[in-house]
Amino acid sequence: MMLSARNVSWAAGGAEILRDVSLDVRSGEFLGIIGPNGSGKTSLMALLAGIRKPKSGEVLLDGVPIGTLGRREVARRLALVEQQAETGERITARQAVELGRTPYLEPLSPWSPEDDTIVEAALQNVDMLHLSSRLWHTLSGGERQRLHIGRALAQHPRILLLDEPTNHLDIGHQIGLLDLVRRQGLTVAAALHDLNHAAMFCDRLAVMQGGQLVALGAPSDVLTVECIREVFGVEAEIDQGSDGSCFIRYIHSHGFAPYGIIVRERCTAEVDCT
Numbered sequence: 543m544m545l546s547a548r549n550v551s552w553a554a555g556g557a558e559i560l561r562d563v564s565l566d567v568r569s570g571e572f573l574g575i576i577g578p579n580g581s582g583k584t585s586l587m588a589l590l591a592g593i594r595k596p597k598s599g600e601v602l603l604d605g606v607p608i609g610t611l612g613r614r615e616v617a618r619r620l621a622l623v624e625q626q627a628e629t630g631e632r633i634t635a636r637q638a639v640e641l642g643r644t645p646y647l648e649p650l651s652p653w654s655p656e657d658d659t660i661v662e663a664a665l666q667n668v669d670m671l672h673l674s675s676r677l678w679h680t681l682s683g684g685e686r687q688r689l690h691i692g693r694a695l696a697q698h699p700r701i702l703l704l705d706e707p708t709n710h711l712d713i714g715h716q717i718g719l720l721d722l723v724r725r726q727g728l729t730v731a732a733a734l735h736d737l738n739h740a741a742m743f744c745d746r747l748a749v750m751q752g753g754q755l756v757a758l759g760a761p762s763d764v765l766t767v768e769c770i771r772e773v774f775g776v777e778a779e780i781d782q783g784s785d786g787s788c789f790i791r792y793i794h795s796h797g798f799a800p801y802g803i804i805v806r807e808r809c810t811a812e813v814d815c816t
C-alpha cells in the first residue's frame with residue numbers, strides 16, 4: 543500500500559500553487575506535512591486524496607493513477623479529513639460517523655450489525671460515545687472535529703489523510719488524538735502546525751514552502767534552527783535527545799517580524815530533498 547505524488551504541480555486562480563512536488567507516503571508511516579500558512583499543505587492533501595487533479599505529474603495509489611479509480615474504490619482505501627469539513631444536515635453525532643460506512647453499502651450489502659459495531663468502536667476511539675445522540679449543530683468545534691476523525695476511522699481506510707486534525711482541540715485532546723491516530727497502525731499523512739507535536743508523533747516530516755517541497759526526512763534531521771528560521775521566519779532553540787526526539791523552544795525577540803520576510807533560500811537542512 544503506497545501513496546505517491548510524482549512531480550505534481552497544481553494551479554488555481556491563474557497562480558501556480560504547487561510546483562513539482564514528489565513524495566511517497568510509505569506504508570505504515572506517520573508523515574507530517576508542515577509549512578507556513580499558504581505554503582500548499584491543503585492543496586497537496588487534496589491532490590493526494592484524488593479530489594483535485596494535478597496540472598502536471600500524477601498521484602499513484604498502490605501504483606495506479608488515483609484519477610483512474612472509482613470514488614468508492616478510493617474511499618475504501620483512503621479517508622480524508624478536511625480542514626473545514628462541515629455538514630449542514632440535521633444529523634446526530636452517531637449519524638455523522640455512520641457516513642464513514644457509505645463506501646461499503648450496496649443493494650446486496652446493506653447496513654449490518656457489523657457496521658454498528660464499527661461505528662461504536664469509532665465513537666469510542668474519539669471519546670464521543672457519550673454524545674452519540676446529540677445533534678451536530680449543538681456540538682462544540684472540538685467535538686465536531688473528533689467526529690470527523692471518527693467518521694474517517696469508521697471508513698476503515700488503510701491510508702488516513704488529515705488536514706490540521708488538531709484544530710479546535712484542547713491540548714489533552716490534541717495529544718490524545720495524535721496518539722490515537724498513531725496507534726491505529728495506518729498509513730497517515732497529516733498537515734500539522736505544531737512542530738513539537740510533529741516531532742513527537744511523526745516518523746518523517748515533509749516541509750512545504752511556497753508550493754514546493756523543500757525538505758523531507760526524520761524530524762530530528764529536518765527540524766533545525768536554520769530550517770525553522772528560513773521556512774517560518776522564527777528563531778528557535780532545539781533540544782535534541784539521543785533517541786532522535788527533539789523539542790523546539792521559540793525565541794521571542796522584540797522587533798522581529800516574521801510577516802513580510804521573503805524566504806528565497808531553500809532549507810539548508812534538506813534531507814532526501816527533491
Ligand SMILES: Nc1ncnc2c1ncn2[C@@H]1O[C@H](COP(=O)(O)OP(=O)(O)OP(=O)(O)O)[C@@H](O)[C@H]1O
Binds near residue numbers: 559580582583585
Ligand atoms: N482555489 C484556489 N484559488 C486560488 N488560490 C488558491 C486556491 N486554493 C488555494 N489557493 C492558494 O494557494 C496557496 C496555498 O493554499 P493552501 O490552502 O494549500 O495552503 P496551506 O499550506 O494549507 O495553508 P494554511 O496553513 O493556511 O492552511 C494559498 O496562497 C491559497 O490562497
